[in-house]
Amino acid sequence: MSPVAIINKAKEKSLDIIGITDHNSTRMAPIIRDLGDREGVYVLCGAEVTTREEVHVLAFVDGNNALSLLQEYLNRYLIRIPNNPDVFGYQLVVNENEEVLYQEESLLIGTIEQSLDQVEEFVHSLGGIFIPAHIDKKSNSLLSQLGFLPPGLNVDALELSARCVVKSFLNEYSYLSNNNFICSSDAHYVKDIGKCFTLLDVKNFSFEAVKEAIKKSGVNNLIYH
Amino acid sequence: MKLKEISEKLDLKLFSCEEELGKEVTGGYASDLLSDVMGHSKEGQLWITLQTHKNVMGVASLKDLAGIILVKGFTPDAETIALSQSEGIPILGTDMEAFELCGRLYNLLN
Numbered sequence A: 001m002s003p004v005a006i007i008n009k010a011k012e013k014s015l016d017i018i019g020i021t022d023h024n025s026t027r028m029a030p031i032i033r034d035l036g037d038r039e040g041v042y043v044l045c046g047a048e049v050t051t052r053e054e055v056h057v058l059a060f061v062d063g064n065n066a067l068s069l070l071q072e073y074l075n076r077y078l079i080r081i082p083n084n085p086d087v088f089g090y091q092l093v094v095n096e097n098e099e100v101l102y103q104e105e106s107l108l109i110g111t112i113e114q115s116l117d118q119v120e121e122f123v124h125s126l127g128g129i130f131i132p133a134h135i136d137k138k139s140n141s142l143l144s145q146l147g148f149l150p151p152g153l154n155v156d157a158l159e160l161s162a163r164c165v166v167k168s169f170l171n172e173y174s175y176l177s178n179n180n181f182i183c184s185s186d187a188h189y190v191k192d193i194g195k196c197f198t199l200l201d202v203k204n205f206s207f208e209a210v211k212e213a214i215k216k217s218g219v220n221n222l223i224y225h
Numbered sequence B: 001m002k003l004k005e006i007s008e009k010l011d012l013k014l015f016s017c018e019e020e021l022g023k024e025v026t027g028g029y030a031s032d033l034l035s036d037v038m039g040h041s042k043e044g045q046l047w048i049t050l051q052t053h054k055n056v057m058g059v060a061s062l063k064d065l066a067g068i069i070l071v072k073g074f075t076p077d078a079e080t081i082a083l084s085q086s087e088g089i090p091i092l093g094t095d096m097e098a099f100e101l102c103g104r105l106y107n108l109l110n
Helices: A003-012 A029-039 A063-077 A116-125 A166-172 A207-214 B003-009 B034-040 B055-062 B078-087 B098-109
Strands: A017-023 A042-050 A056-061 A092-094 A100-103 A129-132 A158-160 A181-183 A196-198 A222-224 B013-016 B027-030 B045-049 B067-070 B091-093
Touching: A003 A017, A003 A029, A017 A029, A017 A056, A029 A042, A029 A063, A042 A063, A042 A207, A056 A063, A056 A116, A116 A129, A129 A158, A129 A207, A181 A222, B003 B098, B013 B078, B027 B098, B034 B055, B045 B055, B045 B098, B055 B067, B055 B078, B078 B091
Parallel strands: A017 A042, A158 A181, B027 B045, B045 B067, B067 B091
Antiparallel strands: A042 A056, A056 A129, A092 A100, A181 A196, A196 A222, B013 B091
C-alpha cells in the first residue's frame, strides 16, 4: 500500500489517528508518519509481531530511537525463511514517491523467536503500547492459539477485528469484559481502511496522550458501521 | 507411495485438486504451527493439520508439499480450496484425530 494512498484514505474517512503495523517490520511506519505529519493525520508507528505461539500482537513505540530498537529486536529474532515472491508477493519498503528503498528477503509472515511474555516485556521496556491483535479471529489470535487471556499478561488493550460481533463475543468471553478494547480495520488493502474504528478521548495528539486514551477505551468506544 | 493409494487405504475425503492425486508422497509432517512447518517440513511430505485458512496453502506451496490432510472433520475455507486448485496441491480430510491418522499413515509409509 502506498503511503500517499493510505494517508488520503485516512483523511477521506476522517480518521485523526491511524496505526501502521506491518508484519514483523517497522520500516514503512516512519515514512507514513512523516507524510501524515504534513497532512494532519497522527500516525502511531509500530509492527504486528508474530510471537512464537503464532499470536499476532500490535506493538507501538514513540520516536525514531525506539522504532530502531524495535526493528533491531525483530531483525534479531525473526526466524529466517527465504520468501518466495511468487507465493507471498514482494516485501518492499517504498517512499512517498513509491520508489523502492528496500526489499525484505526473509518471510515476514513467519514468527519471531520470542514468546508472548517476552514481546510484552520488551515493548513495555521501550515505553510502548502492547495490544494482542484481533483476538476474536480464529487464526493467529490470542484466543485461537492459547484459548484464553493469560492472567499475568500486561496488555494495554485488546483489539477486536472489523468482523467481530461484539455483543455475542462478550457473551461468550464474559471474563474479558473489564478489559480495555480497541477495534481496527487491520486493512491489508487501502479500501478497507476505516472499516471500523475506535473513538479515543485524547488530550492532544502525542504518543503519551494516545496511550492514555487507549488505556481508557472500552466497548462503548468501538464504532462499527 | 502415491497420494491416491494413501487416500484409498485411509478412506480420506477429497476436497480439491483431484488431478494431482498421482503425486508421490515421501513422508508426513504433523503440526498446527505454520512457522514450524515452514521451518522443518520437506518437499513431498503430506501435512497433517487442523488449520483450514488460506495461509496453509501458501506454506504448502512454499515447501512443495504433496498435500494437506485435515483431521477431525475440519473442512477448508473457500479461499483455501481456490488456492489449492491454482497451486495444484490436494486437500484431503478425515474424521480421525491427528494421533490415529498419523499412526496409520506412518504404518502405510514404512
